[in-house]
Amino acid sequence: MFESAELGHKIDKATYDAEVPKLREALLDAQFDLGEKAKFPVIILIGGLDGAGRGETVNLINEWMDPRFIDTHGMGEPSDEEMERPMMWRFWRALPPKGKIGVFLGSWYTWPILNRARGLINSAELVQSLERAKRLEKMLADEGALLIKFWLHLSKDKQEERLKLLEKNPKTRWRVTKRDWNNYKRYDKFLTIHETVIRHTSTAEAPWIVVEGADARYRSLTVGKVILESIRKRLAEVDQKKERAIRAAPLLPPIDNLSILKTLDLTQKLDKRKFSAALEKYQGKLALLSRDPRFKEITVLTVFEGNDAAGKGGSIRRITGAVDARQYQVVPIAAPTEEERAQPYLWRFWRNLPRKGRITIFDRSWYGRVLVERVEKFCAEADWMRAYLEINDFEAQLVRHKIVVVKFWLAISKEEQLRRFEERKQTGFKRFKITDDDWRNREKWEDYEQAICDMVDRTSTGDAPWTLVEANDKYFARIKVLKTLCQRIESAMNTVELK
Amino acid sequence: MFESAELGHKIDKATYDAEVPKLREALLDAQFDLGEKAKFPVIILIGGLDGAGRGETVNLINEWMDPRFIDTHGMGEPSDEEMERPMMWRFWRALPPKGKIGVFLGSWYTWPILNRARGLINSAELVQSLERAKRLEKMLADEGALLIKFWLHLSKDKQEERLKLLEKNPKTRWRVTKRDWNNYKRYDKFLTIHETVIRHTSTAEAPWIVVEGADARYRSLTVGKVILESIRKRLAEVDQKKERAIRAAPLLPPIDNLSILKTLDLTQKLDKRKFSAALEKYQGKLALLSRDPRFKEITVLTVFEGNDAAGKGGSIRRITGAVDARQYQVVPIAAPTEEERAQPYLWRFWRNLPRKGRITIFDRSWYGRVLVERVEKFCAEADWMRAYLEINDFEAQLVRHKIVVVKFWLAISKEEQLRRFEERKQTGFKRFKITDDDWRNREKWEDYEQAICDMVDRTSTGDAPWTLVEANDKYFARIKVLKTLCQRIESAMNTVELK
Numbered sequence: 001m002f003e004s005a006e007l008g009h010k011i012d013k014a015t016y017d018a019e020v021p022k023l024r025e026a027l028l029d030a031q032f033d034l035g036e037k038a039k040f041p042v043i044i045l046i047g048g049l050d051g052a053g054r055g056e057t058v059n060l061i062n063e064w065m066d067p068r069f070i071d072t073h074g075m076g077e078p079s080d081e082e083m084e085r086p087m088m089w090r091f092w093r094a095l096p097p098k099g100k101i102g103v104f105l106g107s108w109y110t111w112p113i114l115n116r117a118r119g120l121i122n123s124a125e126l127v128q129s130l131e132r133a134k135r136l137e138k139m140l141a142d143e144g145a146l147l148i149k150f151w152l153h154l155s156k157d158k159q160e161e162r163l164k165l166l167e168k169n170p171k172t173r174w175r176v177t178k179r180d181w182n183n184y185k186r187y188d189k190f191l192t193i194h195e196t197v198i199r200h201t202s203t204a205e206a207p208w209i210v211v212e213g214a215d216a217r218y219r220s221l222t223v224g225k226v227i228l229e230s231i232r233k234r235l236a237e238v239d240q241k242k243e244r245a246i247r248a249a250p251l252l253p254p255i256d257n258l259s260i261l262k263t264l265d266l267t268q269k270l271d272k273r274k275f276s277a278a279l280e281k282y283q284g285k286l287a288l289l290s291r292d293p294r295f296k297e298i299t300v301l302t303v304f305e306g307n308d309a310a311g312k313g314g315s316i317r318r319i320t321g322a323v324d325a326r327q328y329q330v331v332p333i334a335a336p337t338e339e340e341r342a343q344p345y346l347w348r349f350w351r352n353l354p355r356k357g358r359i360t361i362f363d364r365s366w367y368g369r370v371l372v373e374r375v376e377k378f379c380a381e382a383d384w385m386r387a388y389l390e391i392n393d394f395e396a397q398l399v400r401h402k403i404v405v406v407k408f409w410l411a412i413s414k415e416e417q418l419r420r421f422e423e424r425k426q427t428g429f430k431r432f433k434i435t436d437d438d439w440r441n442r443e444k445w446e447d448y449e450q451a452i453c454d455m456v457d458r459t460s461t462g463d464a465p466w467t468l469v470e471a472n473d474k475y476f477a478r479i480k481v482l483k484t485l486c487q488r489i490e491s492a493m494n495t496v497e498l499k
Numbered sequence: 500m501f502e503s504a505e506l507g508h509k510i511d512k513a514t515y516d517a518e519v520p521k522l523r524e525a526l527l528d529a530q531f532d533l534g535e536k537a538k539f540p541v542i543i544l545i546g547g548l549d550g551a552g553r554g555e556t557v558n559l560i561n562e563w564m565d566p567r568f569i570d571t572h573g574m575g576e577p578s579d580e581e582m583e584r585p586m587m588w589r590f591w592r593a594l595p596p597k598g599k600i601g602v603f604l605g606s607w608y609t610w611p612i613l614n615r616a617r618g619l620i621n622s623a624e625l626v627q628s629l630e631r632a633k634r635l636e637k638m639l640a641d642e643g644a645l646l647i648k649f650w651l652h653l654s655k656d657k658q659e660e661r662l663k664l665l666e667k668n669p670k671t672r673w674r675v676t677k678r679d680w681n682n683y684k685r686y687d688k689f690l691t692i693h694e695t696v697i698r699h700t701s702t703a704e705a706p707w708i709v710v711e712g713a714d715a716r717y718r719s720l721t722v723g724k725v726i727l728e729s730i731r732k733r734l735a736e737v738d739q740k741k742e743r744a745i746r747a748a749p750l751l752p753p754i755d756n757l758s759i760l761k762t763l764d765l766t767q768k769l770d771k772r773k774f775s776a777a778l779e780k781y782q783g784k785l786a787l788l789s790r791d792p793r794f795k796e797i798t799v800l801t802v803f804e805g806n807d808a809a810g811k812g813g814s815i816r817r818i819t820g821a822v823d824a825r826q827y828q829v830v831p832i833a834a835p836t837e838e839e840r841a842q843p844y845l846w847r848f849w850r851n852l853p854r855k856g857r858i859t860i861f862d863r864s865w866y867g868r869v870l871v872e873r874v875e876k877f878c879a880e881a882d883w884m885r886a887y888l889e890i891n892d893f894e895a896q897l898v899r900h901k902i903v904v905v906k907f908w909l910a911i912s913k914e915e916q917l918r919r920f921e922e923r924k925q926t927g928f929k930r931f932k933i934t935d936d937d938w939r940n941r942e943k944w945e946d947y948e949q950a951i952c953d954m955v956d957r958t959s960t961g962d963a964p965w966t967l968v969e970a971n972d973k974y975f976a977r978i979k980v981l982k983t984l985c986q987r988i989e990s991a992m993n994t995v996e997l998k
Contacts, residue, residue, distance in 0.1 A: 025928070066930070067827075068829040068862055071828065072825055081578050325557045325558050325561040325571040330567040330569075339838050363567055
């Protein structure tokens with residue numbers, strides 16, 4: 001795997017000096033076009049061996065290009081705010097927007113490699129981590145990001161040679177520590193891990209570019225040229241604007257017309273007296289749960305989706321009414337802002353992930369991708385088709401970080417919706433205004449119904465299941481929501497061990 | 500000061516039950532208009548005594564209004580990311596955008612009050628903190644924010660009564676801790692401090708609304724009505740769009756036409772050989788400084804302003820070339836994004852403040868307010884006039900937090916600018932394109948000159964001085980920049996004591 005990177009590649013000074021000025025001009029030119037078009041971000045990962053020139057390469061990129069449009073991230077120890085979120089949060093918050101370049105010296109590969117080297121995970125777990133990294137990169141690439149992954153390599157002999165040379169010179173002797181020699185001794189061990197990494201995660205979207213690191217001139221010119229050609233190629237592609245074809249089987253409605261939504265018993269009801277009693281009971285329970293010391297150790301993420309006028313707002317208020325206002329945050333999802341549009345669609349949800357001991361309630365969510373964006377054709381079939389997998393990956397990361405993901409679909413019948421629309425027309429309250437959009441959505445009732453069923457089938461998982469809420473009766477719906485939420489929080493809290 | 504809030508205000512249940520539904524409807528209505536117009540944010544501070552119903556009030560606001568458009572902030576212990584920035588950073592990151600409501604239970608008053616009660620600051624220092632808070636609030640108000648500050652009060656007798664009542668009931672006994680009785684004993688001490696706070700910070704823009712907290716119904720109705728009327732009044736004002744008048748004396752150019760810019764000796768030069776030697780020297784020095792262990796304890800914030808084509812980019816690259824890319828961040832300031840436009844103009848600079856041990860370089864900055872925005876009349880005279888004070892306050896906060904603020908004005912002559920413009924026309928490099936804006940700015944050379952002189956006069960302070968850089972000769976300019984930066988970092992580092 002590293003054969004070509006142990007050949008002793010070298011570039012002489014004359015060639016280097018002749019090539020560099022042209023390369024730098026071309027890089028600046030490409031960077032200018034990148035910024036002007038602002039159609040995609042560039043994510044550069046610099047991995048590889050100690051001493052193979054990773055730090056130098058990062059500085060080189062900043063020197064050769066315009067550092068005003070490059071963000072460089074060392075990714076050392078995570079801060080406490082980062083520790084309270086899933087591992088990937090710190091990368092999401094550091095992603096460059098379209099038109100900019102992000103250079104990452106530590107990446108999502110760093111911890112899997114170190115953990116494997118320390119024996120904290122076995123080889124199957126390493127591969128599992130790598131598969132996750134691969135899916136993340138595929139998603140970024142599908143969202144348009146240009147990923148350039150460099151792996152800087154040194155042969156064992158070159159590594160030894162380098163350390164001895166540094167030690168010989170009194171001026172550089174301090175740079176060689178015991179840790180360096182220890183790492184050297186474990187060279188073969190690391191090599192095996194690195195091979196696994198390169199093999200599993202060199203994909204069509206984001207192949208590793210292995211570069212021999214021993215000769216600085218060779219390394220620098222190679223890195224510079226790869227970056228230049230990658231950006232140029234992608235800029236040319238962007239101009240062509242090809243529609244991505246999808247080869248997947250189309251999602252068809254069940255041929256007997258029996259769907260999960262049709263099996264819901266929407267006639268279920270609760271009378272006002274029973275509702276009041278149950279509301280008191282479950283709000284009281286939720287209040288106690290959220291004040292339990294173990295609650296500080298978990299995070300709750302609640303998603304509300306549902307037909308227009310299904311009563312999402314009312315259900316949300318029954319939750320917030322029971323919890324201290326400092327503990328929750330409601331995130332209403334409307335059209336994305338300019339900054340959000342310059343990022344992958346999941347970015348705005350990552351940025352709203354709460355710290356521990358809190359409840360975040362999304363009023364509509366990332367499921368817009370497979371609902372409104374699918375039905376209204378705001379994105380291509382290929383885009384919403386891949387979203388099921390991306391969303392499952394996203395939620396799996398949350399669940400692994402002990403975040404309780406509670407998802408509600410509030411279902412009402414087409415007739416009930418009409419009744420509520422008409423009712424709203426009568427009230428004077430502006431906030432209950434029915435818009436043209438609402439009526440338009442209603443015309444596509446069947447398309448939405450299929451999208452909802454596909455969503456439930458494809459994203460209801462053991463750890464992050466959908467709860468379908470029969471919402472023709474508001475009382476019944478609100479209690480079902482509260483009860484489900486309490487159960488989910490309770491069972492998550494039972495797994496918490498207080499120190 | 501608290502006389503009216505010790506009268507034993509009470510509202511009977513019948514009145515309350517009759518008033519609340521109307522009030523809630525009206526609040527929801529006002530909140531809807533607030534969001535629809537999205538012209539200003541609402542910042543609600545809830546201060547006051549323990550047991551006077553602060554937590555209840557926060558929850559009430561969320562219950563009566565739509566919690567989806569309210570962000571509630573408890574502001575407990577700061578995180579490590581917050582500790583590494585000036586105290587106000589955590590409030591800036593929590594400010595609501597236009598159209599939304601932010602409720603703060605802890606505020607910029609919390610720490611001054613506690614520190615004074617603990618004897619950590621004397622009364623003069625308390626007043627100084629309050630003056631800062633006042634200036635912050637004035638700025639927020641001038642930027643359009645609606646500030647509503649509630650102070651919930653309880654008389655000493657009522658406080659005692661409340662604690663005894665809680666202790667008597669076995670179900671609530673646990674709520675009374677030793678700390679509560681200790682605070683009760685220090686009631687008079689706290690009262691004196693609170694009086695000082697209310698007196699100094701009840702301003703025309705943001706008066707404290709003192710509310711007796713003993714009776715929940717009285718308190719709730721009062722708070723609700725104040726919020727409603729405040730929002731309604733401001734919404735009406737927004738519709739009128741009155742131009743703010745300014746009564747200040749106009750800023751005139753010096754009558755003898757002698758200005759600080761005219762005193763610069765722009766003929767200063769460095770030949771290439773001397774430049775190379777000096778560049779090596781100062782870049783080497785900067786490299787050493789930034790790798791010094793004491794550097795981890797400081798933060799450096801560099802501002803580059805200057806005439807178009809004065810060579811800001813080139814000077815910045817000479818800095819970044821000497822520092823590890825993981826330690827610096829360059830922030831190019833272009834037109835604000837949608838999210839930035841929904842916030843006070845300083846918000847986007849606060850959001851880019853670095854953690855410790857880093858250098859942030861602003862390529863253009865908050866000074867746009869008193870330069871381009873003034874000259875091009877993008878903001879009213881009243882707005883840029885107040886900006887000098889606001890900017891000085893902002894920088895003073897940075898300096899108090901041991902941030903080294905280094906500000907450069909790169910000055911070239913009108914003739915030199917023309918020469919560079921013509922030269923750029925010749926080169927093929929797109930990134931050096933001269934835009935129509937550049938030519939237009941040039942026509943207003945004299946207006947800009949006055950704005951620059953006023954800026955230097957009004958914002959060059961002992962702690963955050965302007966360095967005027969004679970930049971007709973690029974070599975000379977780059978060395979002056981590097982040398983100044985090294986000096987400033989060095990003298991800041993000399994005050995750092997390593998643990």
